[in-house]
Amino acid sequence: MEALGQVRFGTDGIRGIAGEFPLDPLTVLTIGRAIGLWLHQQTRGRQSPPKVLVGRDTRKSGHMLLHMLAGGLLAEGVNVYDLGVMTTPGVAFCTRRQQADLGIVISASHNPYEQNGIKLFGADGFKLDDAKEEAIEALIAAADPQPPTSELGRFEVDHPLNAVQYVEHLTAGQDARLDNLRIVLDCANGAASYLAVEAFRAAGGKHLILMNADPDGANINVRAGSEHVRRDRAALLQAIRANQADLGIAFDGDADRVVFVTPGGMLIDGDHTLGILALELQKADKLRGSTVVATDMSNRGLEDFLAARGIILNRSKVGDRYVMERLREGGFTLGGEQAGHVIILDDDHTAGDGIYVALLMAFIAARNKADHAPSLHELASSIPRYPQVIASAHLNGRTDLAQVEGLAELQRETLALFEGKGRVNLRFSGTEPNLLRAMVEGGPGTSMAQVVDRALALCHRVAQATNTPQPRIDLVDCATGEPIEQQD
Numbered sequence: 001m002e003a004l005g006q007v008r009f010g011t012d013g014i015r016g017i018a019g020e021f022p023l024d025p026l027t028v029l030t031i032g033r034a035i036g037l038w039l040h041q042q043t044r045g046r047q048s049p050p051k052v053l054v055g056r057d058t059r060k061s062g063h064m065l066l067h068m069l070a071g072g073l074l075a076e077g078v079n080v081y082d083l084g085v086m087t088t089p090g091v092a093f094c095t096r097r098q099q100a101d102l103g104i105v106i107s108a109s110h111n112p113y114e115q116n117g118i119k120l121f122g123a124d125g126f127k128l129d130d131a132k133e134e135a136i137e138a139l140i141a142a143a144d145p146q147p148p149t150s151e152l153g154r155f156e157v158d159h160p161l162n163a164v165q166y167v168e169h170l171t172a173g174q175d176a177r178l179d180n181l182r183i184v185l186d187c188a189n190g191a192a193s194y195l196a197v198e199a200f201r202a203a204g205g206k207h208l209i210l211m212n213a214d215p216d217g218a219n220i221n222v223r224a225g226s227e228h229v230r231r232d233r234a235a236l237l238q239a240i241r242a243n244q245a246d247l248g249i250a251f252d253g254d255a256d257r258v259v260f261v262t263p264g265g266m267l268i269d270g271d272h273t274l275g276i277l278a279l280e281l282q283k284a285d286k287l288r289g290s291t292v293v294a295t296d297m298s299n300r301g302l303e304d305f306l307a308a309r310g311i312i313l314n315r316s317k318v319g320d321r322y323v324m325e326r327l328r329e330g331g332f333t334l335g336g337e338q339a340g341h342v343i344i345l346d347d348d349h350t351a352g353d354g355i356y357v358a359l360l361m362a363f364i365a366a367r368n369k370a371d372h373a374p375s376l377h378e379l380a381s382s383i384p385r386y387p388q389v390i391a392s393a394h395l396n397g398r399t400d401l402a403q404v405e406g407l408a409e410l411q412r413e414t415l416a417l418f419e420g421k422g423r424v425n426l427r428f429s430g431t432e433p434n435l436l437r438a439m440v441e442g443g444p445g446t447s448m449a450q451v452v453d454r455a456l457a458l459c460h461r462v463a464q465a466t467n468t469p470q471p472r473i474d475l476v477d478c479a480t481g482e483p484i485e486q487q488d
Helices: 025-042 061-075 088-097 130-142 159-171 192-202 225-231 234-242 270-283 300-307 320-330 354-371 376-381 407-417 448-465
Strands: 014-017 051-056 079-085 102-106 115-122 155-157 182-186 207-211 247-251 258-261 291-295 312-316 334-336 342-344 388-394 423-428 435-441 472-477
Touching: 025 061, 025 102, 025 115, 025 130, 051 061, 051 088, 061 079, 061 102, 061 115, 079 088, 088 102, 088 115, 088 159, 088 354, 115 130, 159 192, 159 354, 182 192, 182 225, 182 234, 192 207, 192 247, 192 354, 207 234, 225 247, 225 258, 234 247, 234 258, 247 354, 258 270, 258 354, 270 291, 270 300, 270 334, 270 342, 270 354, 270 376, 291 300, 291 320, 300 312, 312 320, 320 334, 320 342, 342 354, 354 376, 388 448, 407 423, 407 448, 423 448, 435 448, 448 472
Parallel strands: 051 079, 051 102, 079 155, 182 207, 182 247, 291 312, 291 334
Antiparallel strands: 014 115, 102 115, 247 258, 334 342, 388 435, 388 472, 423 435
């Protein structure tokens, strides 16, 4: 076997175009072998072979990746159990429940169906830390040319019971019912297409209207799901109003993200969800440390809203793994990202779970409707949002942002323009190649036009450094989720 190019774990696993490096068949086979070797190192001295569970979303490339990955694992004497189509948090749950040594998710989450990915969960149900991923990277890079010497592993398909147990887990301990709500579920033609429906029915949801719940292998996230709804909620809103529904819920491809749309047309994103759930947990005395963890992308309006209620906002780097690290370090309960990845960390949940969070929000909506209390729309409207945009610049390459000439000065000028009350966050995406994300947020007295102007200026400065003369820059208003048209 020839040495391979460099394979790296990003913020959410190994990502790429299915069929191309690093997700070409040969490389995936080698990744499987490397994971198998690493597992043997971790379980050295144990009599039984390592046990791995593998779940995937609905992309047609998932089958190829599953079998190539499993082939490498089996060659190294690892037993592989196929969970079939399963959400990312579902794989985390099953890994703990079955006392497996590793859980593997084959998914590119909210990304286009041509892409796919491989992410790993430890026996404790948490994503592997950087040190463990680096150890696996080293084994991949070694690409040992020797044939496998261990006894071959066993491959089994055992997903039906796991799906039932996962749905029971999602609804366990809940007294509330959803009988009085009409709900539209946008399942992104992904892993939620079956599981979310079953979970909501188990929770008493009698009036469910399904959208994008018929996956064909190529329609995952295509004008569907949470990321699409954040940009354009027209179709979901139309379904809500046509069916006189109380709430619209949209998941992403692997159902670890969720956003909501109200009959009034309001987008309830991760920031709103964190604010609403923080108050619920605070009332129940379950908000440990009176703290919520959010990333640098979350709007400062959320921070001010929580502070007024005695709750601290603790910020982490962008990425749910960093939110989880901060939650575990501080012993906190609630954290998440503006994009809809919300984590409730307790003895039963070790990963952000869009279906679980959606159920909790729906229970609040059902209770408040019965009690004539504020609706989710009213609760979310009480959380202020300062002018904030995310500019996504498609560049010809990457560069060290710290070395871009004039960029630091431009950032300082931007903050000075916002009288020190704004924020700027520049980073390259951890899941999409050569994509620069610029988050620019103003203060209470800043106009949206000023924020847009500064976001574009920052992107163009980086574009010059990457030899991208006319970059495509997509702008989104973070408060509404809607795209911002650029003036010629």
